[in-house]
Amino acid sequence: MEKPPRLLSHPLLLKNRVYEVTLNRAQLTWKKLQTKKKRVSRSIHNSRKHGSVCVPVSEILAVRETEVDGRTESGGRWQKTSQRPAEAYPYAFTVSYVLRVKRHRWRCRDVTFQCADAAVRQQWVQAVRDQLSALAGRPKHLLVYINPHGGRKQGKQIYEERVAPLFSRASVSTCVIVTEHANHARDHLKTDADLKKYDGVVCVGGDGMFSEIVHGLIARTQRDAGVDQNRREEKLAPCAIRIGIIPAGSTDCICYATVGANDPVTSALHIIVGDSQPLDVCSVHQGGRFLRYSVSLLGYGFYGDVLMDSERKRWMGPVRYDFSGLKMFLTHNYYEGTVSFLPATDGSGTPRDKTTCRAGCSRCRCSGPLGSEDGQASGTGDDVSSGEHGGDWRTIRGRFLAINAASMSCACPRSPQGLSPAAHLADGTADLILVRTCSRVNFLRHLLRHTSRDDQFDLSFVEVHRVRKFRFTPGRCESEGDPWPAPGGAGPAKGLFGQMCQDRPAAPPPTAAGTATARYSPTPASTWGCTAS
Numbered sequence: 339m340e341k342p343p344r345l346l347s348h349p350l351l352l353k354n355r356v357y358e359v360t361l362n363r364a365q366l367t368w369k370k371l372q373t374k375k376k377r378v379s380r381s382i383h384n385s386r387k388h389g390s391v392c393v394p395v396s397e398i399l400a401v402r403e404t405e406v407d408g409r410t411e412s413g414g415r416w417q418k419t420s421q422r423p424a425e426a427y428p429y430a431f432t433v434s435y436v437l438r439v440k441r442h443r444w445r446c447r448d449v450t451f452q453c454a455d456a457a458v459r460q461q462w463v464q465a466v467r468d469q470l471s472a473l474a475g476r477p478k479h480l481l482v483y484i485n486p487h488g489g490r491k492q493g494k495q496i497y498e499e500r501v502a503p504l505f506s507r508a509s510v511s512t513c514v515i516v517t518e519h520a521n522h523a524r525d526h527l528k529t530d531a532d533l534k535k536y537d538g539v540v541c542v543g544g545d546g547m548f549s550e551i552v553h554g555l556i557a558r559t560q561r562d563a564g565v566d567q568n569r570r571e572e573k574l575a576p577c578a579i580r581i582g583i584i585p586a587g588s589t590d591c592i593c594y595a596t597v598g599a600n601d602p603v604t605s606a607l608h609i610i611v612g613d614s615q616p617l618d619v620c621s622v623h624q625g626g627r628f629l630r631y632s633v634s635l636l637g638y639g640f641y642g643d644v645l646m647d648s649e650r651k652r653w654m655g656p657v658r659y660d661f662s663g664l665k666m667f668l669t670h671n672y673y674e675g676t677v678s679f680l681p682a683t684d685g686s687g688t689p690r691d692k693t694t695c696r697a698g699c700s701r702c703r704c705s706g707p708l709g710s711e712d713g714q715a716s717g718t719g720d721d722v723s724s725g726e727h728g729g730d731w732r733t734i735r736g737r738f739l740a741i742n743a744a745s746m747s748c749a750c751p752r753s754p755q756g757l758s759p760a761a762h763l764a765d766g767t768a769d770l771i772l773v774r775t776c777s778r779v780n781f782l783r784h785l786l787r788h789t790s791r792d793d794q795f796d797l798s799f800v801e802v803h804r805v806r807k808f809r810f811t812p813g814r815c816e817s818e819g820d821p822w823p824a825p826g827g828a829g830p831a832k833g834l835f836g837q838m839c840q841d842r843p844a845a846p847p848p849t850a851a852g853t854a855t856a857r858y859s860p861t862p863a864s865t866w867g868c869t870a871s
């Protein structure tokens with residue numbers, strides 16, 4: 339492939355050695371001219387061949403002039419750059435760039451070059467700045483919401499100490515709002531936020547906080563586009579503004595599944611370089627009324643119960659999930675009902691095909707907002723209420739311990755493969771996982787497989803389907819007019835969608851009887867992040 343033409347090339351000093359430094363539109367490279375001892379790089383990405391280092395321009399964060407005495411101002415602090423600057427190279431500049439380290443983590447690395455005269459330095463600083471400003475998709479102004487109560491209550495500290503200095507170095511301006519109550523961010527986005535001023539919204543918190551922001555942004559987008567959220571046949575308008583996630587929650591599954599790591603610095607760097615990852619959004623309706631959106635897991639039965647119970651034990655911190663998980667495992671509730679679903683066919687793959695959705699996933703690219711399957715995904719003529727028992731809809735009746743719909747792998751550090759390892763982030767489908775009633779021992783086997791590499795669907799009581807829409811009707815609802823399915827065994831009946839969601843409830847549990855329908859829309863939202871590649 340033809341190399342882009344050189345923009346600049348000079349011998350410059352780096353750590354008292356002279357390097358040939360070259361810039362073109364694609365990359366910045368530096369290669370040692372005086373070879374002495376071989377140095378071993380700790381970088382596993384920024385390629386270093388025969389003593390040369392190559393950084394893609396798209397991963398340069400900033401460039402700045404360095405003081406003559408070898409110091410550079412960085413976030414208000416002065417840093418030493420070199421102990422022995424050669425007298426012949428008294429003018430310095432520093433380039434900050436992304437260093438890819440282990441386990442999909444990114445770090446900010448500085449390299450300081452020294453020039454023989456001021457004009458050369460000026461040329462370099464200007465040339466690098468010109469290249470950076472020509473890059474599309476990099477944010478300049480961000481609206482940041484911090485949940486000070488998420489996870490270990492360190493959201494504010496994480497942002498101030500690890501993220502804000504990076505934004506400032508990359509000249510990204512921010513408006514920071516520390517939330518004062520639940521749904522503060524959602525309501526502010528819905529009505530008050532002047533979104534035209536921003537290139538993106540950043541969420542500092544966990545999955546619940548992300549869900550708030552998704553609800554606020556999607557509701558605002560639909561209102562502006564004249565889309566009625568209550569009409570489930572309507573196609574959702576995609577959000578024009580991206581959401582960045584700085585993980586500061588308990589599980590941070592959405593961050594892990596989109597970026598490949600739960601690391602605030604990595605996420606901040608993805609935001610700065612303008613990486614983008616589209617996401618499917620699932621809309622859930624009941625009785626002609628919109629209930630909520632979901633981008634990760636819709637869980638009814640075991641997972642819904644765990645999340646609902648753990649919500650009441652927020653004071654315990656992240657350990658609440660273990661406590662509630664054990665409690666619900668011992669309770670061993672089951673739920674009777676009918677699941678109907680529209681299978682995703684035509685090359686959508688299967689939940690067991692062992693593919694992993696990564697940055698640039700070809701499947702998701704084909705099914706993007708302008709994808710040819712859009713009509714099918716949004717259900718032309720496939721109205722669940724009218725066409726459910728015709729066409730390609732399938733129906734399964736039975737007793738279930740869990741009914742989960744995973745719109746993404748739902749991977750997190752505890753379950754690195756996730757609930758459905760092959761689920762795609764943006765193909766307009768979800769993996770519907772049905773766990774039928776079984777013994778506690780068998781259920782434990784199923785749960786333990788989430789923490790290992792074993793095929794979690796290879797069990798006789800578990801089935802999985804890739805779907806575009808699905809519907810759940812509680813068993814007793816139809817026959818007895820009882821709105822909610824009673825858990826198998828003793829205990830009070832529980833609200834249908836009060837039990838649902840990894841994405842925390844953004845709407846109150848429904849009060850009317852009925853069936854809930856979930857529909858997957860390809861990519862109405864996107865995050866700054868790039869699936870681990």
Ligand SMILES: Nc1ncnc2c1ncn2[C@@H]1O[C@H](COP(=O)(O)OP(=O)(O)OP(=O)(O)O)[C@@H](O)[C@H]1O
Nearest residue numbers: 488489517518519543544545546547587588589590
């Ligand atoms: N200032 C606040 N006070 C109380 N609750 C808040 C505040 N701001 C946001 N919330 C709510 O806190 C809930 C949980 O927050 P978040 O998702 O950030 O943390 P988490 O639940 O610990 O993490 P995870 O969702 O990853 O398990 C969200 O549903 C959000 O609505």
